[in-house]
Amino acid sequence: MTSPSSSGADPELPVRTPESTEVVQTRLPPGFRLREFSLLAALAALCALAVWAGLRAADGGAALGGAKNPSEGADLAAAPAAPAANPWPPGIMAIVFLDIGQGDAAFIHTPAGRNYLIDAGPGATEHQSYDAGAQTIVPFLRTVGVERLDGVVLTHPHMDHLGGFLSVFKALEVAAVFEPGIKMTTRTYEEFLRLVEAEGSDYRLVRGGDVLDWGPELSITALAPPAQVLKGTGADENNNSVVLLLRYGTIRVLFPGDTELEGEQGLLVYGDQLRAHILKAPHHGSNTSSSRVFISLVTPQVAVISCGKNNKFGHPAATTLASYERARATVYRTDTQGSITVLTDGKTYKVIPERS
Numbered sequence: 422m423t424s425p426s427s428s429g430a431d432p433e434l435p436v437r438t439p440e441s442t443e444v445v446q447t448r449l450p451p452g453f454r455l456r457e458f459s460l461l462a463a464l465a466a467l468c469a470l471a472v473w474a475g476l477r478a479a480d481g482g483a484a485l486g487g488a489k490n491p492s493e494g495a496d497l498a499a500a501p502a503a504p505a506a507n508p509w510p511p512g513i514m515a516i517v518f519l520d521i522g523q524g525d526a527a528f529i530h531t532p533a534g535r536n537y538l539i540d541a542g543p544g545a546t547e548h549q550s551y552d553a554g555a556q557t558i559v560p561f562l563r564t565v566g567v568e569r570l571d572g573v574v575l576t577h578p579h580m581d582h583l584g585g586f587l588s589v590f591k592a593l594e595v596a597a598v599f600e601p602g603i604k605m606t607t608r609t610y611e612e613f614l615r616l617v618e619a620e621g622s623d624y625r626l627v628r629g630g631d632v633l634d635w636g637p638e639l640s641i642t643a644l645a646p647p648a649q650v651l652k653g654t655g656a657d658e659n660n661n662s663v664v665l666l667l668r669y670g671t672i673r674v675l676f677p678g679d680t681e682l683e684g685e686q687g688l689l690v691y692g693d694q695l696r697a698h699i700l701k702a703p704h705h706g707s708n709t710s711s712s713r714v715f716i717s718l719v720t721p722q723v724a725v726i727s728c729g730k731n732n733k734f735g736h737p738a739a740t741t742l743a744s745y746e747r748a749r750a751t752v753y754r755t756d757t758q759g760s761i762t763v764l765t766d767g768k769t770y771k772v773i774p775e776r777s
């Protein structure tokens with residue numbers, strides 16, 4: 422394991438005050454249609470999704486994350502071998518918000534063909550047997566021809582983001598690991614660190630202002646956690662989540678982890694630099710995140726909520742859904758629509774839910 426390091430600040434991302442009123446209009450024209458997107462890319466993606474859906478259907482239709490109890494789904498590793506092929510042509514970035522029940526896991530295939538994973542959903546515990554890594558993520562990665570990950574991001578060390586990584590590390594080579602380094606004394610986190618070291622992955626602590634090198638065609642900037650991590654918020658692990666702003670061409674995607682109101686407050690300093698076409702709704706759409714001021718700066722056209730069906734936390738909150746509706750953002754949910762795929766060529770984008 423190498424020592425924690427960080428790279429330079431992003432010169433294109435000046436610190437703005439919350440009072441900044443300059444808004445750069447980058448919203449896509451309304452009525453964006455499929456024919457305006459690369460037909461090849463769309464077809465390729467649909468083929469991949471069909472293979473993926475077929476794989477799940479072959480497993481008895483257990484939509485693992487969307488099932489009432491994901492642990493009831495049989496192990497997909499036992500499913501028939503799926504064709505291993507990368508379905509996305511060069512120049513297309515694919516982001517798949519995987520349906521892993523209550524938690525987060527987003528796969529990113531870069532335009533140059535690199536592969537990353539932001540969070541890995543829950544792992545098996547003494548309370549529930551569903552392992553997002555073994556039962557959903559690894560089978561999915563094999564379906565799309567991924568045998569090696571160029572990097573993974575652990576936004577924060579809570580089980581619903583961390584647990585699945587143990588099986589991912591055991592199944593695939595992982596070149597780099599990015600995480601906030603908020604120490605947890607759980608056995609799962611200790612096992613995670615042990616696997617990172619055993620794998621020999623490049624290990625990097627992330628702080629706001631860092632730039633992650635995921636290829637020259639992408640800009641990946643960390644906006645949080647701050648250099649002085651937040652303390653005493655009542656949800657410090659969540660509020661110190663790694664927050665990533667991904668830019669490809671003119672398309673911007675914001676991944677805020679499970680940051681809550683205090684973490685969002687800290688992000689307001691970025692002002693209109695927070696804007697993003699696509700926002701992974703923070704903290705599974707809870708009512709302790711997605712504040713009005715945060716949404717008003719992000720101005721998302723699309724909000725993706727990653728949560729489990731009938732989860733015990735009541736995610737997403739009705740008030741949060743109303744906030745996104747007020748902001749005229751289209752909401753996609755993994756609990757009701759399965760995995761959500763976003764395809765972009767850097768100029769336009771298309772969102773393809775597994776179920777409409």
Ligand SMILES: [Zn+2]
Pocket residue numbers: 524525579581582679704705
């Ligand atoms: Zn979470």
